[in-house]
Amino acid sequence: MIRVAFLKLTSCSGCLNQSLVALLSNEELLGKFEFAYFTELGLLTEDYFDILFVEGSVSNSKQEKELREFRKKSKTLVALGTCAVQGGIQSLRSGEDVEEVKKTVYPFPDKIDIYSDPKPISDVVKVDFAITGCPINGDAVVNFLRKYDVGGLPLILPESVCCECKRNGLTCVMVAQGTPCLGPVTVSGCGALCPSFQRGCYGCYGLRTWDLDKTRLEKFFDKLLKLGAPESMIQVIARGYGYRSYKYVRRG
Amino acid sequence: MSHLRTQPLVRVEGEGEIAVVVDGNNRVIDVEYHITEAPRFFEYIVRNKHFTIVPDLVSRICGLCGSSYELGAARAFEVGFEINVPEKIEKYRVMIHLAERIKSHVLHIGFLNLPDLIGTRTFMDLEKRNPEIFRIIINLVKTSEFLMKSLGGRIHNVVPIQVGGVSKLISREEAVKLGKLMRDVLAPSLEKFADFILSLETYPDEKQELVLCTVLEEGYPHMSTMIECNDTRMPAYEFYEKTVEVIQRDNKTALLYKLNGRPYVVGPIARFNKNRDKLHPMTIDLLRQYGWNRKLNNVFQGAVARIAETHDAMIRILEFLENYESISTSGVLKPVTGSEMNLCVNAIEAPRGILYHRYTVDKYGLITEANLVTPTAQNIAALEEIGKHMVLNEVLNENILDTLRKVAVAFDPCISCSVHSMRVKIVKKY
Amino acid sequence: MINVSIRTDLYYVGNIYDLDKLIRILRETYGRRLQGYKYYGGKVTWGEINGISDLPLSVEDYVEPGLYRLREGYRFRHSSVSPKLFLLPSKQIYIVESNDFSQAKVLDYNVSIQYVLFGIKPCDLNAINVLDRMIGEKNPVYAHRRRSISAIIVEECLEPNNNCFCGVMNSGPFVEKDFDIAYARLDDKRVIFKYGSSFGRDVLSKLELRIAGEKEVYEYLEKTKLARERTSAVFKKSMKEIQESLMNKARDKELWLKISENCVGCGNCNFVCPTCFCLEFDYSINGEDQGVKIANWTGCLLYSYGQVAGGHFRPELYTRYRHFILHKFVFYPRQIERLGCVGCGRCITWCPMSIDLRECVNNAISG
């Protein structure tokens, strides 16, 4: 049996739940993988793991330490979800004065132990494979596990959401309805969920880095603004879901 | 310990700890439940964001009941901007919300609570102990996943809910198919599961006096701007911003909520005990068969409330799907941004209890301030009181810790911070 | 271009209800199944045509680069889909194999079904010709689907849309061969029919249409001529000069960088293009422990195109954008002796960045 662990850092458990549900829905996997560590299920064996799935970003030293310890016990580490891969939605506070941030929520802000910016886990440990998404698509986890079982990893194809949108035979909401859509600059994987519900993508799988540079991206954002997108839509991908990539893209 | 009241409140979820304080003779003198999760500052990050994107943002607060956040926020803005969502569309959104209730309750009972009720270590052990129930639970998880995906695109952070309505509804054919699947697969599994849960004889029966709070509505509680606590009714704004006390304990990220100095309880128990006569008649029938058509005595009986709500939700969704008319017009009304500051308030019954949203929005449609109160945060105080009451003055032993863990599990603070994973910390005081 | 001596006996006139009759005859008398542009839920997609109510008869597409609106009207040109969706499915399981390679399954072809492509456009017909030569028998999935098409019924365009340039690509807006029946809407009611094969003639004879009068034929020819002209005045140079010029400038990096400066590499143009045929093979394992090879659409504008282990043959977007243009205008002719672009304008319409292929070609040859 392949021993699997799920570790949660700063996040919402959504990706863990997606994984859990996906696993239970594919029972043949239950015979091949053993949950060694999964707090939701009350499993807390802590010796060694073949696969460690990590959900969430790192936001304080305690988590950083825990993550390093778990890495040491694991053969393969998989970053699960946009939080782990890019920092996630909580990155929207990155670059801001952390004391101010604390103050808006806590009466005693100085008691809160928190980094100024949430870190993607690749800042702390070596990541062997990344599954992006907020939340991840459960199919990606199933695909990963099935391939791992035979000795390999899935191939990551760098694509935009538009590719899935078109393959699914959807009508482009941006061109045909004038609805602002972040699909062209967002990493694929969700199956073009939002366009399939007749709304624009808001970038939850993170910003693509390949092929984009600052000028192209700015031109695209201008286009969205012209279509009436609120600034916030751009902030959400540039400073939240795609925070890491955006920095990379801007550096060029 | 410092007591104070402040305006902005915080949500909690994730990893937790039980702290037991013992005296020199190893007797328990105090119990604290801590949420050790690092905060994500949603109240901060929604600031300066346009209100139309806020439902999608706040749905990321919870990976289990994301759609409650989404719908709760959307409704808050609709209330604030006086947008009238057409009845049919509103009904559709309610169905997504009920589907989430099913999914959440099934996960909670199956994975977290059931092991305690039947005395196994984890859900996985059930495979050998009771393979039939194991199968049934997996089946329920699968079908409720399918239901969520069909109505909302994914199992949480659903896609169609937007301020002003939904972006797309399923077609009539899809509804018929889905209805059939529910009737053929979900319903029979749920009947069996309900039979199992309602016939268990392991529920503790002693009475707990609880202050119960729900949103106030004509039907079974769901979403409203009014709150009812025991018999007192008041606007949600007044309740959360003026009446309840908020306490931040030393070094802890979670805030405690109290009402007139006392803990109160939100969630399935509160809803059930106050409104069980408003459940679907078929659900009431079912409860009667097992003698459960009565007030629940304590939080350990929460599974009964959850099964009842799951059953009720399933029947309502079934009826909805089987009489489904597709609406051809687009489901989203374009909200017009107000010219002044708008106060947008709403309270929604997430699976675990009342979720309160309050946003102030400026004339450009940007959020200036936000306040979110989650069910788990509100239940922590009650959790502590009940836990403490059960173990006070006893000599510390394994059983005590287990009891404390069970109390938390029964409350279902949130799947990820459920006390199955809680580490126990013992503090000595001499 | 158009024969001046008018032969009226080739043409018949009817109205849109004759289209319904045509559908019924094909379905009932000939037992065919119809595939075509389908109006459903406020959109035009691709699917099975069961009657006149499935046809996009009372909508019209208004397009600009990067913009598409369906509005009331009777001049539907096209949508983002094309017959490619039917002939070369966007994602298709090609083969399922057991892990010792002892067993293999492919999808069951239902060879007995005879399809008719109904109401496709002249550019679509030409695109099918391109695909026939490009993939034809090489890809069994395509070949089977192609063979299942027993007849092709074309709707000609008397008023092409803003982005159409089929004239200059010699693939529209009317058809002269490779079809069975073609029809065009003279106005919102009258429809003029012609046949292109004996099968087409037989079917038309069952419709009991009136033979066209000289005036109607004249009107039709006049309109086609105008439409052809409108879709021909696009490029600054002749096709031969364009091709030479494109090849000569292929190494001018600055030029191509400029031309592709607005592109974000999303790949929409590839997917909507009726002649783009590239496939990505995806390997996975299914729930029954079988290895599955799936063919998905891919395209040269995607980063993954040319990406190889430890490197990349076309890392820069401009090289892929250049490939798109060179392929359509230069390489296809070298591969299959005909242009790869049929001038349908889809890539222009559906580009979220409103990039206009015509402009790019013009810039490339003059810049």
Add this chain to the structure above:
Amino acid sequence: MQVVNLIEVLKSKKAIVVRTIDEAPGVKTFALKLSGEYDIKPGQFSMLYYWGIGEAPISLANLPLKTGSSTIIEHTVRSTGVVTNTIVENARIGSVLGVRGPYGKGWPLEKHENMNIVIVAGGIGLAPLRPVIKYIEKNREKYKDVYLLYGARTPADMLYKYEHESYSRMPGVKVLLSSDVRVEGWSHHVGFVTDLVKYVDVRTEETVAYVCGPEVMMRVAVKKLLDKGFRKDNIFLSLERRMRCGVGICGTCQFGHYFVCRDGPVFSYSEIEDYLWIEGV
């Protein structure tokens, strides 16, 4: 008319690993046993399938060996990505791999009888050329002088080190080696393999060159060979492009108007002159 079936086009044959050889860090040679005929020629390639993970085009690395009812072929695989990593890491004697092929056009060896042959190989590029050497060895009398110019980043990265001596022992065969970096104990050339072209001493009109290696290296080689007086149609290159199907339906291996899988991978320089110098074509 009978339409070809997908099975004929895409089904992999079962191949059992009968021998593995560690060539260099991350590079292994696998001898694979297939039942029946597998008529693959030097320069052609197979699609190797690691079941469930994916396929990769891999050149023939030795002449096929027919034994009774089965054929043994050799493929040298360098681990670089998803499929190759999995093969190199997991495949051992007894493992089952899938093989489709043979595909592509090989080296036109038969056309070049009675000529001198200059082989220029860089790194893993020796793999598709090794069967050429073996073929010449078997048919030594058919060819005149033979040069093998082989370079790698370091001597350790060289393939088939255990055979180099036997190559140079063949009559009329000169083996010139080169390492990109200076390494202790290395007595051969230090620098690029293309530097060795200047040592080739043949009448160019009677000589063909077979080149395989990284694309930059091939470009330099072509330049030097042309400078030396080689005719364009006497220079042959084995090209590499991203490849999915191997049979000309996926379109991802296009190089100008060629499909590398069907029209290549071996091209004469005169065929691809138009394209070779265009970045990213």
